[in-house]
Amino acid sequence: MTKTWNNRAWFLVLPVLLLVAFNAIIPLMTVVNYSVQETFGNNLFFFEGTKWYEDVLTSDRFHASLFRQFLFTGIILLIEVPLGVAIALTMPRSGPWVSVCLVLMALPLLIPWNVVGAMWNIMALPDIGLLGYGLNALGIPYNFTRQPISAWFTVVLMDVWHWTSLVVLLAYAGLRSIPEAYYQAARIDGASRWSVFRYIQLPKMNRVLTIAILLRFMDSFMIYTEPFVLTGGGPGNATTFLSIDLVKAALGEFNLGIAAAMSIIYFLMTLLVSWIFYTLMTRGEDQ
Amino acid sequence: MARIDLNNIRHAYLPNPASDDDYALKRVHHTFDDGGAYALLGPSGCGKTTLLNIISGLLRPTEGQILFDGKNVTDLSTEDRNIAQVFQFPVVYDTMTVYQNLAFPLRNRGVAADEIDRRVRETLEMIDLAERADQKAKGLTADDKQKIALGRGLVRSDVSAILFDEPLTVIDPHMKWVLRSQLKELHRRFAFTMVYVTHDQTEALTFADQVVVMNEGEIVQIGTPEELFERPNHTFVGYFIGSPGMNVLPVRIDGQGAHIGSHAISLDGQLPGNSDARMELGVRPEYVRIGEKGIPAQILRVEDTGRRKIVHATVEGQPIAAIVAEGTALPSEPRISFDPAGINLYADSWRVDPVSARQEGAT
Numbered sequence: 001m002t003k004t005w006n007n008r009a010w011f012l013v014l015p016v017l018l019l020v021a022f023n024a025i026i027p028l029m030t031v032v033n034y035s036v037q038e039t040f041g042n043n044l045f046f047f048e049g050t051k052w053y054e055d056v057l058t059s060d061r062f063h064a065s066l067f068r069q070f071l072f073t074g075i076i077l078l079i080e081v082p083l084g085v086a087i088a089l090t091m092p093r094s095g096p097w098v099s100v101c102l103v104l105m106a107l108p109l110l111i112p113w114n115v116v117g118a119m120w121n122i123m124a125l126p127d128i129g130l131l132g133y134g135l136n137a138l139g140i141p142y143n144f145t146r147q148p149i150s151a152w153f154t155v156v157l158m159d160v161w162h163w164t165s166l167v168v169l170l171a172y173a174g175l176r177s178i179p180e181a182y183y184q185a186a187r188i189d190g191a192s193r194w195s196v197f198r199y200i201q202l203p204k205m206n207r208v209l210t211i212a213i214l215l216r217f218m219d220s221f222m223i224y225t226e227p228f229v230l231t232g233g234g235p236g237n238a239t240t241f242l243s244i245d246l247v248k249a250a251l252g253e254f255n256l257g258i259a260a261a262m263s264i265i266y267f268l269m270t271l272l273v274s275w276i277f278y279t280l281m282t283r284g285e286d287q
Numbered sequence: 288m289a290r291i292d293l294n295n296i297r298h299a300y301l302p303n304p305a306s307d308d309d310y311a312l313k314r315v316h317h318t319f320d321d322g323g324a325y326a327l328l329g330p331s332g333c334g335k336t337t338l339l340n341i342i343s344g345l346l347r348p349t350e351g352q353i354l355f356d357g358k359n360v361t362d363l364s365t366e367d368r369n370i371a372q373v374f375q376f377p378v379v380y381d382t383m384t385v386y387q388n389l390a391f392p393l394r395n396r397g398v399a400a401d402e403i404d405r406r407v408r409e410t411l412e413m414i415d416l417a418e419r420a421d422q423k424a425k426g427l428t429a430d431d432k433q434k435i436a437l438g439r440g441l442v443r444s445d446v447s448a449i450l451f452d453e454p455l456t457v458i459d460p461h462m463k464w465v466l467r468s469q470l471k472e473l474h475r476r477f478a479f480t481m482v483y484v485t486h487d488q489t490e491a492l493t494f495a496d497q498v499v500v501m502n503e504g505e506i507v508q509i510g511t512p513e514e515l516f517e518r519p520n521h522t523f524v525g526y527f528i529g530s531p532g533m534n535v536l537p538v539r540i541d542g543q544g545a546h547i548g549s550h551a552i553s554l555d556g557q558l559p560g561n562s563d564a565r566m567e568l569g570v571r572p573e574y575v576r577i578g579e580k581g582i583p584a585q586i587l588r589v590e591d592t593g594r595r596k597i598v599h600a601t602v603e604g605q606p607i608a609a610i611v612a613e614g615t616a617l618p619s620e621p622r623i624s625f626d627p628a629g630i631n632l633y634a635d636s637w638r639v640d641p642v643s644a645r646q647e648g649a650t
Contacts (some may be wrong), residue, residue, distance in 0.1 A: 165561075180373040184345055187365045188372050189439060190395035199380045 027099070029269075034260035052261035062262065064237065065245040069259060072241060073220045076159050080216060081209065083160070084167025087205055089201070102172075105111040105165045110262040117229025144231060148238035151231050156228055156240055162217070168210045174208035175201060207281070242266055289356040289447040289480060290358070291319040291342060296351035298337055304349065312339050319448070321356075322478040324471075326495035328466060328485060330527070333486045334504040336452060342482060343450050344368045356445050362471075371440025376457060377432035379424040386411070386420040388435050391466040392599040393532045396443075408444040413473060430462040441473070441606045456489060488528050500524050516571070525569045529535040531597060532610045533573065536634070538568045545632070548603035550582045553631060564634035572597065574629025575609035577617060583626030586617065 030114045035047040036111055057061050091101045111119075126132040131154075135142040144150040178200065186196045194204070224243040227233065232246070233240035246266065251257035298312040307313055328333040342344040342353065344365040345611050357430050360368050389407045398406075411417040413486070414434045419427070433454055440449045455463045467482055471494060474481055485491050492512040493557050500508045500523075502514065508520040519525035519533060526532030534581050538545040545568060547553045550567065577584070582602050590597040591613075599611045602623055609623070615636045632639045 021394040169608065179376060179378075181376055181378050183441075184343075184365070185374060185378040185436070187345070188343070188370065190366045190491045191391070192395065195391075199382060284396070 031072050031260045032257050034037050035116075035264050038257055048257065052257040053265070055186050056258060056261045056265060061245070065242050066236075067238050068240065069221060069242040072155070072223070073217060075156055076163070077213060077216055079156070079160050080167050081213060083206070084164050085171045085209070085211065087164070087168045088171035088175055089197070091168075092178065102169070105168050105172075108165050109164050109169075112224035114229050116158060116174070119227040120154060120161075120226070121230050124154045146235055148235055151235055151239050153225050155230060158221065158230065159223070162218060166215065168211040170237045171205055174205035178204045178257045204264070210277065210281050214274070214281075217273060217277075219272060222271070290321040291448060291482075292352075292354040292357070293342075294352040294354065294381060296338070296341060296348045296353070298334075298341060298346065298348045298350075299315075300597045301435065307359075310349075311504055312341070315351075317499070317506060319480060319482060319511065321480055323476050324481045324483070324494060324496050326483045326491035327501060328488060328491040328527075329501035330486055333501045334500050337373075337451050338501070339482060339484050341450055342448070343372050344372050346397050356451050367445070369445060369447050370450060371437075371443065371446045371448075372452065372569075373433065373436045373440065373454045375427055375453045377436050378487050379432045379435050380468040381423075381425040381426075381489065382627050383424055384421050385416055385424055385427070385435060388424050389438045392439050392443055399544065406442050410438045413441060414438045415469070424457065432468055433458060433466065433532075433540055439472075441477075441479075446479070448482060451481065451483040451485075452484050454483075455485075455487075463490075474536055488530075494529070499569060501526065502527075518631060518638065519569065520638050521634050522569060525571070525631070529573075531572055532635065533569045533571045534607045536568045536570070536605050536607065538566050540566050540630075547576075547582060547605070550603070553627070554628070554632070565636075567633040567636070568625075569631040569633055569638075571629055572608040572610040576624045576626060577609055577611060577615075578624065579618055579620075579622060581622040583623050584623045585648045586621055589617070 036048060036050070038048045038051075041047050046244075051266045087105075092098055102135055108116075117275070118130075124132045124142075126136055132142055132144070142150050142153075144154045182200050183196065186200060191199070198261050222243055224247070226239060227239050228244060228247075231239045233244040242262075243266075246259060246262050249255045249262060293315050296315040297310055299310045301309050304310055305390055315338060320632070327338060329335045337346065341348045344360070344363060344367075348361070352359055355362065356366065358614050373585075380391060383391065386407055389410055393403045393406065393438060397500040408417070411420055414437060416431065416434060416438070419431070424432065427435070436454075440446055454625075455466060456465060467490065472483075473479075483491070483494055485494075490551070492515075496511065497509060498512060498515055499506055502523045508515060508519075508524045510520075515524055515528050519528065522535050525535060536547055545554055545566070547568070577598060577600075584602045584607070585596060586600045586608075588599050592597070593613075595613055596611050596615070598611060598617070599605050600609065600621070600623065607623065611617075
């Protein structure tokens with residue numbers, strides 16, 4: 001096959017390039033600009049080099065919120081992925097209940113982030129909320145605005161409630177794509193239920209699960225709205241994740257340089273992890 | 288290996304079948320002999336896969352019994368029937384190596400480790416994959432995967448039968464031929480009972496000793512490839528097998544013979560007495576002669592297939608196909624005649640045997 005080269009075709013890409021420039025590249029460059037300068041207002045800027053980066057990378061505050069961020073993302077991945085797969089496995093493969101299950105599963109995904117936060121806030125209130133009041137009535141001391149453990153429990157529970165459905169739907173789609181012949185062959189080979197899961201279902205879900213983990217990683221790594229509405233990052237700094245910390249630095253304290261440097265570091269971390277996932281996924285394709 | 292008896296099997300996918308039309312399998316009563324190679328041949332939706340799944344135990348028939356070596360297995364599960372099946376799309380366990388794939392059915396049945404190793408190595412030799420034993424099954428080509436699927440059946444030395452559900456559908460044409468001859472070779476050496484479902488007549492005719500032709504949930508004819516070709520029991524078999532299929536021409540029968548329009552055809556043997564049945568003449572294109580004698584015909588077009596020419600013509604308004612040797616000149620005023628050896632007579636689509644027809648006529 002011969003390829004035709006026509007450089008005028010680049011003009012067709014130009015509108016998209018402009019669009020991307022305005023909504024992504026230019027704002028990003030502004031942040032890069034802030035991250036290497038000091039300002040005292042009046043539009044006066046002084047070049048500071050890598051000072052802000054050094055400050056951020058050596059600050060205990062950043063380390064603490066980074067640790068909390070990884071802990072949170074780790075916990076929710078460990079809960080949501082196995083739970084999502086388990087739920088997908090128990091869903092019916094055909095019949096009228098399929099659509100009922102799918103709608104039920106999709107419901108949490110349709111609710112806006114801040115509403116989820118508000119719902120769980122009310123639900124977890126120790127004096128009137130179903131969850132808060134119930135737990136206390138059972139003799140378990142629970143107050144998410146005072147105890148870090150309770151706050152963490154609530155934030156994790158809220159995220160599991162909100163996002164496990166996504167893993168379920170993806171895993172279910174993966175399961176549905178397995179041809180019936182695989183199950184029949186497994187029966188003929190005398191495979192146990194566990195073997196069917198281990199050697200047929202899990203390998204066939206491999207790709208959708210990689211996507212599920214990638215999406216859940218990115219989303220939870222950038223989580224802001226729900227914990228902001230629920231706990232506001234408290235009690236103390238107990239649930240101050242990276243993005244909440246970033247907003248505190250940028251808008252609460254007006255440390256533009258620090259906040260900008262933090263943003264860039266944050267961005268690079270997400271990019272790095274996404275790249276690792278991308279390589280894993282495309283490597284799987286080659287095999 | 289086992290003999291398989293199908294006793295009056297009927298199967299419906301509907302919960303309460305009322306009429307014959309509700310049955311996907313109308314009535315099948317047949318025996319597959321121990322060590323035989325059988326092909327189930329028919330168009331899509333004729334019930335051949337249903338029949339195969341009933342034999343393998345993936346489906347339970349609505350009515351009837353299945354016996355393996357005289358033992359009733361109708362209510363036994365697929366595992367307990369001890370059969371092997373190769374599916375249309377190659378089923379391999381992706382994360383396992385070729386060796387582990389073959390060992391899987393044995394491990395599930397708790398066979399001792401050294402016995403597993405011996406049998407897997409033996410099977411790998413049989414299916415020609417010994418050098419790839421430690422390769423991941425995922426990276427192999429479709430035909431190698433299909434061999435693994437076959438190997439998982441062969442490795443269990445005690446299987447009752449090996450069933451094939453259109454196993455060559457996704458295989459490249461040049462590999463189909465190789466796989467088919469390997470299969471035939473394996474059958475010759477080890478004499479498994481094999482049942483092979485296909486809608487490809489070439490596959491069925493080259494693979495099987497006995498071909499079971501099915502149409503609309505019924506077995507229309509069981510026979511050797513020669514029988515199906517020379518003496519199709521039903522006009523369906525006539526045009527389903529052969530390329531192009533058999534010519535079927537409506538005829539009028541009276542005391543003197545068969546007539547197409549105003550032209551008489553001489554027939555061997557006695558003709559059946561005049562009946563109300565719809566009579567047809569079946570002649571394969573191989574037995575149609577084009578020359579100076581016979582019924583005038585109009586030639587519509589000629590297809591040249593390389594070795595021979597297929598002539599499409601009409602006689603008395605009926606389409607007819609003839610096969611002539613390459614290099615034969617067609618006369619300017621072509622006439623068509625039939626080789627008497629290749630003439631079959633059909634009453635209501637079923638073949639009438641001239642001899643038995645005479646006996647019927649005598650009573």
